[in-house]
Amino acid sequence: MFLRVVAFVAALLASSGLCCGNSTTNGTFSNPILKSGGADPWVISHDNYYYMTYTTNDNITLLRSRVLTDWNNAEQKLLFKPPPGLNYSTDxxxxxxxxxDGKWYVIYTADPRNDSPPPEIDMWCDYNCPAVNHRMFVLEGSDSNPWTSVYSYxxxxxxxxxxxxxxxxxxxxGSLYHIYSCWFRKYDAWPANLCISKLSNPWTVASPFSExxxxxxxxxxxxxxPYGRPFNDRLSSNExxxxxxxxxxGQKFVVYSAARSDNRNYCLALLELVGxxxxPSDWRKHPEPVFYQNPQEKAYGVGHASFVKSPNEKEDWIVYHxxxxxxxxxxxxxxxxxxxxxxxxxxxxxxxxxYGPYAVPGGQST
Structure with a gap:
């Protein structure tokens, strides 16, 4: 009875929006899984550890934990902090x-001036475009161990x-591709679409612009x-x-985020590859979002997900913000x-x- 009361109170707090931090106890956990906040989580498992990165803006930090559903006591390691003044120093x-190919790589987005282009650049955009200088960058690890590797640009x-x-x-x-959020042209600003190019290795694009x-x-x-606005390219996003x-x-999908990332309507959508x-005609888009806000539990703006197996490899888990x-x-x-x-x-x-409480992943020890 006591445990049922505890679970009921935790669920009540979560549904009221008062739940403020993770707890993992008696085989259950509650969201969020990291008290300090965060966004854009990426989680991967390797050799009985889970590894997480997320947006920290001025550096790339790696977390390591044996527990998927509680990162508050995870080990942390600074992977990379660029010097100021470079094209990849900010945001x-x-x-x-x-x-x-047996090595570890970090792929990330950055820009040279804190997402603030000068007016001479911004004036070319159809809408205000602070992210016009954002590009993609790659770090390479020194060995086969993600934790002990030294990562360099x-x-x-x-x-x-x-x-x-x-x-x-x-x-x-057997082929490697880069999929990312893009504009049709350099100064479009919106909408944000999904683009694909073919790679010859993790840091080299093989496709010319025409392809x-x-x-x-x-x-x-x-x-x-806003949802349903009849003329609304600005802030319309696939990312x-x-x-x-x-x-x-064996079906292959791309799960992507849609709408605006700081808005209640942010959601997850689905593409399926059939060729x-x-x-582009070999990608099938699901006509409805597949993961979206739950106002009854005050869970809004859900998106930017990654996917990982439980420790016993029998369950699939989504990690999102x-x-x-x-x-x-x-x-x-x-x-x-x-x-x-x-x-x-x-x-x-x-x-x-x-927010839970939910059962912990299968095979998780705590």
Whole structure:
């Protein structure tokens, strides 16, 4: 009875928006999983550890934990802090850690001047475009261990001297691709779309600009902000793409974020690959968002996800950010986790976002 009362009180606090930090006890946990807040989480598992990176703006920090659902006591390591004045010194967003060809790479977004272009540049944009100078960059680790590796700057990942954020690696039939949020032209500002280019290695783009493809454009009302506005390219976004493979059927998906990232309507959407990644017609967009706000639990602005297995490898988990109070914008975001399953047609079946308490991942010791 006592445990049922505790669980009821925790759920009540979560649904009221008063839940302020993670607790992992008696086989359950509550969101968020990191008390200090954060956004754009990337989580990967390797050799019985989970590793997390997220946006810290002026550096790239790596966290390590044996527990997926509580990062408050995780080990931390500064991976990279660039000197000032470089093209990649400020507004370092959405870093991701990938193991490719036996080495570790970090792909991330940055710009040279705190997201503030001079008026001579900004005046070329159809809308205000503070992110016009954001580009993608790659760090390379020194060895096969993600924690002990020394990470050094490798290269700018070519995006044809155009806006690029939230880049990720996509792997298909032995080939490597770069999928990222892009504009049609250098000074468009909006909408933000999803682009793909082919890579010859983790830091070198093989596709010329003529072969870069736009695979998704915000066309549905829920991909735009405010929701349903009839003329609304400004702040309409497709961003934060992530590869997700169905482990049973082999289907390959890109889960991406849509709408505006500091808004209650931020959500997750789904593309399915049915052929060649470089052929836009071979990507099928789901007509509705697959993970979206839950006002009953004050879970708003849910997006920018990554995916990982439970310690026993039997469960699939989504790690994402969201807000309790959507009026406070980007600073209100915190990192959360929940289990998900799969539909009969092979697409992911995500739960409604919330705070818990939820059962801890299978095989997790605490």
């Amino acid at each position: 370092m967003w959405a870093p991701e850690l990938h193991q490719l 490798k290269a700018e990942l070519d995006t044809y001297d155009q806006f690029a954020i939230d880049g990720t690696y996509f792997q298909h039939e 870069r493809q736009v695979i998704s454009v915000p066309t549905y009302p829920w991909e735009k902000t 934060a793409p992530q590869q997700l493979n169905n482990p049973t059927t 060649d990644p470089m052929n 969201g807000m309790v109070d959507p009026t406070n914008g980007w600073g209100a975001r915190t990192i959360r986790a929940q289990a998900f399953t799969w539909n009969q047609d092979g697409t992911p079946s995500f739960p409604r976002p919330g």
